[in-house]
Amino acid sequence: MNIVMLGAPGAGKGTQADLLSEELGCSHIASGDLFRQNLEKKTELGILAQAYMQKGELVPDEVTIKMILERLTASDCDASCLLDGFPRTLGQARVLDEAFAAQGKSVDIAIYINVPSESLVKRLGGRWVCRNCQAVYHITASPPKVKGKCDRCGGELYQRPDDKEDTIRERLKVFFEQTSPIIDYYREQGKLVEVDGDRDIEEIKKDLLSILSEKQ
Numbered sequence: 001m002n003i004v005m006l007g008a009p010g011a012g013k014g015t016q017a018d019l020l021s022e023e024l025g026c027s028h029i030a031s032g033d034l035f036r037q038n039l040e041k042k043t044e045l046g047i048l049a050q051a052y053m054q055k056g057e058l059v060p061d062e063v064t065i066k067m068i069l070e071r072l073t074a075s076d077c078d079a080s081c082l083l084d085g086f087p088r089t090l091g092q093a094r095v096l097d098e099a100f101a102a103q104g105k106s107v108d109i110a111i112y113i114n115v116p117s118e119s120l121v122k123r124l125g126g127r128w129v130c131r132n133c134q135a136v137y138h139i140t141a142s143p144p145k146v147k148g149k150c151d152r153c154g155g156e157l158y159q160r161p162d163d164k165e166d167t168i169r170e171r172l173k174v175f176f177e178q179t180s181p182i183i184d185y186y187r188e189q190g191k192l193v194e195v196d197g198d199r200d201i202e203e204i205k206k207d208l209l210s211i212l213s214e215k216q
């Protein structure tokens, strides 16, 4: 099964994608993580992406699409995959459909995690991420057991440079202008499932697992 996770920045896509991929045993492909890994290794792609990420803008489609389609050719994506943060534009969604169709595959379900804007700003402002395994924490809602350390792997927690107030507002604007049309794109294809993301992480996970098991 190929799953696409949709939601504004801070909606909890990454957290749920992480939990679901573990539970379902499928690969979790997060476009933002791929860009950050490239940036850490100072690759040409990472340096190019950095300029856009710092401003909260989208990396151009041709660059992003090339990176994701390459990643999808890896053998761990043969049977199924869970895409988190991609597609983010209608152009990306259409190319993904074409690429899957060429391999006799398709997007089977698009999950939209809906969270009100006020909650998103609060969530992103207090977010800490593990540098090693990308697990996500929140200073008040889901703090780590030991300050600054990941519960899962002991890695160092950091605040993403694009989780600053101005950049957060730009990222949300970009989501509502450029990414939200994809919600209708998948709705028209009868593939959209919308869940209320303003709830406890475990509750959302339970809902999603039951939706996915019905779909399988």
Ligand code: AMP
Binding pocket: 009, 031, 032, 033, 035, 052, 053, 054, 056, 057, 058, 059, 060, 064, 084, 085, 086, 087, 088, 089, 092, 162, 171
């Ligand atoms: P994320 O970790 O998903 O919040 O992504 C962080 C940043 O990476 C975004 O603000 C964009 O600059 C860039 N990015 C991630 N995914 C995409 C995408 N599908 N298309 C364009 N830019 C992206």
